[in-house]
Amino acid sequence: xxxWLVTLGFPSAQRVNSQSPILLExxxxxxxxxxxEMIFEPVKIGIIGCEGYAFQLIKRIMTxxxxxxxxxxxxxxxxxxxxRLCQANGARVFQSVKDFLxxxxxxxxxNPTPIHLHAHFTKTxxxxxxxxxxxxxxxxxxxxx
Numbered sequence: 001x002x003x004w005l006v007t008l009g010f011p012s013a014q015r016v017n018s019q020s021p022i023l024l025e026x027x028x029x030x031x032x033x034x035x036x037e038m039i040f041e042p043v044k045i046g047i048i049g050c051e052g053y054a055f056q057l058i059k060r061i062m063t064x065x066x067x068x069x070x071x072x073x074x075x076x077x078x079x080x081x082x083x084r085l086c087q088a089n090g091a092r093v094f095q096s097v098k099d100f101l102x103x104x105x106x107x108x109x110x111n112p113t114p115i116h117l118h119a120h121f122t123k124t125x126x127x128x129x130x131x132x133x134x135x136x137x138x139x140x141x142x143x144x145x
Contacts, residue, residue: 043068046106046130048097048121050075050082054112058082062089072105097121101128108133119144 045068075083094100109125110133119139125132
């Protein structure tokens with residue numbers, strides 16, 4: 001049987017390098033291939049919002065290695081702590097979702113907005129052809145689906 005076997009951080013697994021928690025091992029010839037070496041660039045993330053929960057999410061993304069790079073954000077207040085942090089780390093700050101989506105600076109959108117805004121922004125991003133990360137609940141009411 002041919003295929004790839006995924007090994008997740010087991011101490012007995014032979015690693016390609018010491019920083020690799022994940023290995024792919026070909027079942028026929030046991031050739032290890034480090035999954036992290038297959039990923040050439042971190043995913044480019046656009047985030048709608050910079051305050052409240054969004055600000056906490058931004059800080060987490062920036063501190064977790066290989067979690068992606070924030071390249072663009074939408075902020076109503078461009079002087080908010082979240083917007084300033086993103087700018088200081090190379091992200092472009094937009095004040096409108098339309099300009100944000102037209103920028104082409106990211107591959108995926110995170111929508112950590114208040115629940116009553118989830119449906120509108122998610123539908124807008126999906127219509128633009130972008131994948132969207134959205135926490136539950138996806139909508140405020142069933143009618144918003």
